[in-house]
Amino acid sequence: MSSPLTETEAGGRAFAAGQTQCPFCSVQCKIKLEDAPTPEGGAALRARGDDNAASEGRLCVKGQQAHQHAVSRERLRYPMIRREGRLVRASWAEAMEAAVKLFADSSERYGPDSVGVYGGGSLTNETAYLLGKFARLALGTKYIDYNGRFCMSAAASAGSKTFGLDRGLTFRLSDIPQASCIVLAGTNLAECQPTLMPYFNRARENGASIIVIDPRATSTAAASDLHLAVRPGTDAALAAGMLQVLLEEGLIDETFIDSRTRGFEELKQRTLGQMPLAQTAAFCGVDEESIRQAARLYGRAPTGMILTARGVEQQTDGHLAVREFLNLVLATGKIGREGCGYGAITGQGNGQGGREHGQKADQLPGYRSITNTADRAYIASVWGVEPERIPGAGVSAYEMMERIHRKEIRTLLVMGSNPVVSNPNIVLVEESLAKLDGLIVADLFLSETALLADIVLPVTSYLENEGTLTNLEGRVLLREAVRPAVGEARHDWMILCEAAQRLGHADGFRFRSAEEIFDELRLASRGGLADYYGITYERLRQEEGVYWPCGEQGGGGGLMFEQDFAHEDGRAVFSSPPQTVSDTKAVSPAYPLILTNGRVLSHYLTGVQTHRSPVLEAREAAAFLEMHPFAAGRIGVREGEWVRIESEAGTFYARSRLTSKIREDTVFAPMHWGGAQNVNRATLPHLDPHCKMPGFKTTPVRVTSCAAAPEEAVRLGRSLVRSPQGRATRE
Incomplete structure (x- = not known):
């Protein structure tokens, strides 16, 4: 592996080229940045794909241009404070003093839960971990959540209930060509994760059938063998209809069901008593024969995969819709072996890692539950506090906006997110943010949310901020810095450490590098569902990525559930809720x-x-x-x-x-x-x-x-x- 930094001498040390990785989607493609001459005789950055296990050196148009925003003249280069209705330049000392005063005043007048923290799924694992610790220890608030709530929450909760554990893919990307049938439900990979498409093309070359479920005839659907143009919001019924066909035609794996699952008989009775398939087809807006064909292709295939994304998950019954597709996986025994499994196509760059280590309302590092007594005690021991110091569960991202609207939350810190665009019901969100006593935003640019802020803090970009991210297949990757910070911008984790110290919590926030934070994260995750303990920066540099779970004994295998599922009894759980129409x-x-x-x-x-x-x-x-x-x-x-x-x-x-x-x-x-x-x-x-x-x-x-x-x-x-x-x- 080449050195992450290439030095050039031009009035001091400047990092112009080196290996980094794309800041955008969950594939996290590796990038080689190079100095390229311009026609005018100058130099500019050029990006090309660098070899890696996920994208195999491929790079899409976003990755090719990612550095353009990092070097944009519109980057925030200094802190800003609102004075007389205008955002004006301020020093870091002024900005941090003002931010801490807002936190302290709000907590003193209304209690610690009057302060909220809103994170993002593109933050590094280190920052996501530290943000959760900052909220719960330095601020003492239960109100923390993040924009990943709008991305992965349905698949995460469904996977946890079904398998006992949530990880984006239960298989390795390299296993995809071995699948005989692949169902892509609500995902447009050709536009959203285009560097993964060659895996599916290889599967087709090997004889696989590709089924796409989407109301639009997308570029992904164009590459399929069967496209079901389902009516939006009816995916749960469609998957239940496919299971009905599997049962009617005996396309289930009874040995797998008996030995590795529970709850099948209840599901069987529900499925046999549900609406006729013709009625399901009419409700879903597809023809009955297409549902039968899809079920047969998947049921008869010796190996198979089902992948879902936001089309299935971003619904008010998204959790149950994903569980209906997971029923298909379990009923056919297509998991825990090569060429088989379930995958939730993560959207954000660190959508996987960002939900594992503490910035979700109900979660502690290592995918531990904040309501579990043993989990709270373990994290408290790592943090050096009594378990009672850790607040209880908060609420989801949009529900935080409702509490702001009711003035239960009076001060809000937003880091790496733009809630005034990403939330539903934007009118209420704008009204809510305008009601705050204080809004502090840490970002690269004056986003729509930052424009409403009282304090704006400039942060470093992906080219400048070292840290780890976890891609969609659960592979932890180290992204090294290749450029110095722009202007007065600071690393987001540094901002949190200084704020915590100013709030009187220096002991838990004396980190000098991202690696030091990761070492504490490793310890905090030790023994948890998302165990990173066996992963180190040194190992990541040597191996260019390690799968979790990776505990004391090493581990790090990419294929999940070969022997047991993560529930205490080792079995996966079928879901059999009554069929409903939202x-x-x-x-x-x-x-x-x-x-x-x-x-x-x-x-x-x-x-x-x-x-x-x-x-x-x-x-x-x-x-x-x-x-x-x-x-x-x-x-x-x-x-x-x-x-x-x-x-x-x-x-x-x-x-x-x-x-x-x-x-x-x-x-x-x-x-x-x-x-x-x-x-x-x-x-x-x-x-x-x-x-x-x-x-x-x-x-x-x-x-x-x-x-x-x-x-x-x-x-x-x-x-x-x-x-x-x-x-x-x-x-």
């Missing part, structure tokens, strides 16, 4: 279309980083609404014109994009824009009762044509993010 899927004459949202290839999350890349921004500069030409014709919408999209929650604007590759009853909008182009202005605040996932995929809406480009859409779609420093005011 009310959030209901359309009406007032709101006749179903709005679903998602990602596009050129952008990432709320676009805070990718909108600063000239190349990526040029590919997709504004939000769009994808709709079927027949649906558009009925309401008089023409290609490329501005449309207004309304739900019971609110309104957003986008340009129409007509295509026959979507269901007539469905419209699709990407999630990467803020302001009046923010799709989540229309997303309803209904939450999954099991995991608190909002129903991003199933909002009933109406669409109307705009005679002219709405000024508010053009102005608020991008320009707020582009505002000069100090010009924004809280509305």
Whole structure:
């Protein structure tokens, strides 16, 4: 492996080239940054894929341009404080003193739970761990959650209930070509994780059947053998229908069921007594024969995999929908051996590691439960405090916004997230943040959320901040720094350490490097479900990634559940809830279309980083609404014109994009824009009762044509993010 840093002498030590990894999706492709000459005789950075076990050296367009936002002139280079309604430059001493005063005043006047912490799934493992420790020890608050709640919570809770443990993939990426049948439910890999597509292409070359379940005929669906264009929100019923076929035709593995699972008889009775398959097909909007074909292909295959993503999970019954697909995995015994398993396609760069070590409301490091007495005692021993010092469980990310709205939370720290764009029911979120006594935001740019802040703290980018991240297959990777910090920007973990010290908690926050934090994380995770104890920076440098769980004896194998599942009895658990129809899927004459949202290839999350890349921004500069030409014709919408999209929650604007590759009853909008182009202005605040996932995929809406480009859409779609420093005011 090459040295992570290449030194050049140009007025001091400058890091211009070296190995890093993409900050975007969960594949975490390795990148080689190189100095490339420009036509003008200067030098610029150029990125190319570097060999690694996950993407095998491939790099998508986002990874190729990722460095552009890191070197953008719009990077925050110094702290800012709001004075007389304007964000103005401040010193670090002023900013930290003001932030700590907000924390302390709020806690003294209203109690420690009046302070909230909101994290992100792109933070390193070290920062995610430290953020949880900071919230619970330095602030003493139970209110901490993160934007991964909107990404992985349904799959995580379903995996935990079914297997006793949540990990994105239960198999290795290298196992995919050995699968004889692969079901891709609610995932558009070709745009969201394009560097993984060659694995699936190899499987097809080996004779595998690919089944795609998606209301849109995506690029991924184009590469499939069978596409089920399911009505949004009906995935649970579809999976239950497939199980019905498996039972009717005897395509189950009774030996596996008897020896390695429990709960099958209850599920069998429910399935045999459920609605006829023809009725299920009508409800799902697909033909009965396609459901039978999908079930037969998967059931008869000697090996097989099922992978889900946000299309299945971002529903108010997302937890149960995933469990219905897991029933298929268990019923056929397709797990714990090569070419088999279940996978949840993680969205964010550290969506896996970010949910393992303490920034979730109900969780402690190592995937320990905050409500479990033994877990609390162990973490307390690592932190050197009594278990009573650790607060209890808080609430989910959106529920925190509701508590802010009720003024139960008075001060909020946001680190590595943009909740004013990513939450459902944005109108309430904006009202909530405006009610805060203090909003502190740590970010790379003046995001939509940072523009509302009282204090803005500049943080280092992925090129500057060393740390570990865990990719979708549970492989822990070390990302080294290849550039110095920009301006006065500081590492996010350093900000937390200084804030904790100013709050009088220096003893637990005297870290001098990310590696020192990781060493404590290792100890905190020791013996937990997500055990990192056997992983070290030295080992990561030598092996270029190690799978968890990896305990004292080493471990680190990528194939899960070969012998036992993680429940105490070693068995997996079937789910057999009554078949239900969620009310959030209901359309009406007032709101006749179903709005679903998602990602596009050129952008990432709320676009805070990718909108600063000239190349990526040029590919997709504004939000769009994808709709079927027949649906558009009925309401008089023409290609490329501005449309207004309304739900019971609110309104957003986008340009129409007509295509026959979507269901007539469905419209699709990407999630990467803020302001009046923010799709989540229309997303309803209904939450999954099991995991608190909002129903991003199933909002009933109406669409109307705009005679002219709405000024508010053009102005608020991008320009707020582009505002000069100090010009924004809280509305």
